[in-house]
Amino acid sequence: MAAARKLLPCWAVSMRAVSTAAFPQRVKVVEVGPRDGLQNEKTVVPTPVKIRLIDMLSETGLPVIEATSFVSPRWVPQMADHAEVMQGINKLPGVSYPVLTPNLKGFQAAVAAGAKEVSIFGAASELFTKKNINCSIEESLERFSEVMNAARAASIPVRGYVSCVLGCPYEGKISAAKVAEVSKKMYSMGCYEISLGDTIGIGTPGSMKEMLAAVMKEVPVGALAVHCHDTYGQALANILVALQMGVSVVDASVAGLGGCPYAQGASGNVATEDLVYMLNGLGIHTGVDLQKLMDTGTFICNALNRRTNSKVSQAACRL
């Protein structure tokens, strides 16, 4: 089915943007669709489609595209083709292509496949860590330190994620102090950036503000990112508050790929298109071409035979 190309109505493109002093002038958008997005989609995507997706994303101006995950295919079959994807993509100069590496073995495989940046995933919840990777937070950090040592030796930057920063599907409330503690540990270990993830999307501008205030006492705001899920429709409002507090790195997923594994049928990642639309309206520079991004979203949704989760994309489809 050849879908009609979705075009932003001219009034949406020409809306005068207003720069306000309270916001950062530039925001780095970290695109997690090919990894976090596809990993949480029901349909497993063939390797050539993944490569095409990443290549199209590279053309949009996105500065960072999380390409894949070097996890055992036994646990994450959707990412089984990690080496092929890494070797198959067209790496544009100036664009980073981080990959997930949960342990030393994954790190070594990633580097062998040409990775130049890696990510590690911690959590602010003991129960979540136990259920997810079958160890305690402390034990997970010990595993990561092996990765950190190897990465330092190879001059490979490492990005740290902290999951469940605004709530946990098992523990419920998560204290801001705990998030700050885990973030500080990962930053001290050598992660250049800490991405704070509202894994179940349960946060609101109130809890986001409280959590960031605690974390910012331990980690410089320039090293912080937010990774908001839109499961309760709060993502853009939460991101807005984070921006107001000085955060200037935001994770998002093209077409809002990636449902929430904890609420069947509910949405997960915030859509990159909707984020960029908001940032454009705030006069914040991202370097991203929204129309090309929407075209990429159309491509992957056709390949997945699913509707986009991006409202900007839905609105632009006028018959």
Place this chain on the structure above:
Amino acid sequence: MGTVPSALKHCLSDQHLLKEQLWIGEPTAPPHPGQESQASGLPEYVKIVEVGPRDGLQNEKVIVPTDIKIELINRLSKTGLPAIEVTSFVSSKWVPQMADHKEVMRGIERHPGVQYPVLTPNLKGFHSAIAAGATEVSVFGAASESFSKMNINCSIEESIEKFEEVAKSARNMNIPVRGYVSCALGCPYEGDITPAKVAEVSKRLYSMGCYEISLGDTIGVGTPGSMKRMLEAVMKEIPLSALAVHCHDTYGQALANILTAIQMGVAVVDSSVAGLGGCPYAKGATGNVATEDVIYMLNGLGINTGVNLYTVMEAGNFICTALNKKTNSKVAQASFNTGTIK
């Protein structure tokens, strides 16, 4: 239950967390008097104006039977919502979905402390509304000439003259009038709308006696940037306490825009249960912001609304079942899918 991921089966804590958020609306850091709380600068209370039965149902494809409308409004009356826009006294030739306006007005339960405004585009509609028992009315202006022409076939100035007739009669009868300004952040025909124009039209409506002006982002194109600029201009002409925002979520910006408005002191927000009402200007796209999602956000900010989110979700579930459609509320989708709401 079929194949449920093992994670989902253990999500009891998620349900408890949600139930806390749904029932109590507890702030994460309760404000203490004299101590700066995370809610500092935000209103303590926000009035939610529920527009689902009118704006919502008017823009749904399916025409809803009168008894279902009445049942919906009665359920909404029990949620704590302080204002519920009931129907529209417009000619059924133009808006067939609201043809049963008299029956609905007469059929609903009227709860003390709850307002039940109705739309009245002209004097004829106003008289009809009063005869049917209405005790509050609304008039709809626009900040765009083209939109005014296409929508009600007259200029902004001509429409204001009609509203002045309504306002005058309403004043004589002590009937409060709410004024809406459409296209406050953009127009489907003209594109950009200047904040000055929005301020000018708002001022006309306020001066004629509207007690509140609801500023509508009719096509949902606004962002926190344009919302801020527009409100700054309008706030020069109209007291903050008389302002409301009516945001559409067509581009996913509604909650961020509402947050911006609240940060600027606006304390009245329009929304629609289950996000009823698509956008007539972008086929298949969403329209009204969902009341459930707004309340969830306000609860998380420690802002009091007086509304029980749980019962709103139940009302939303009722009308979506009747319309045979999925809810547009993400809070409702997530809550039903975690088993928090059966």
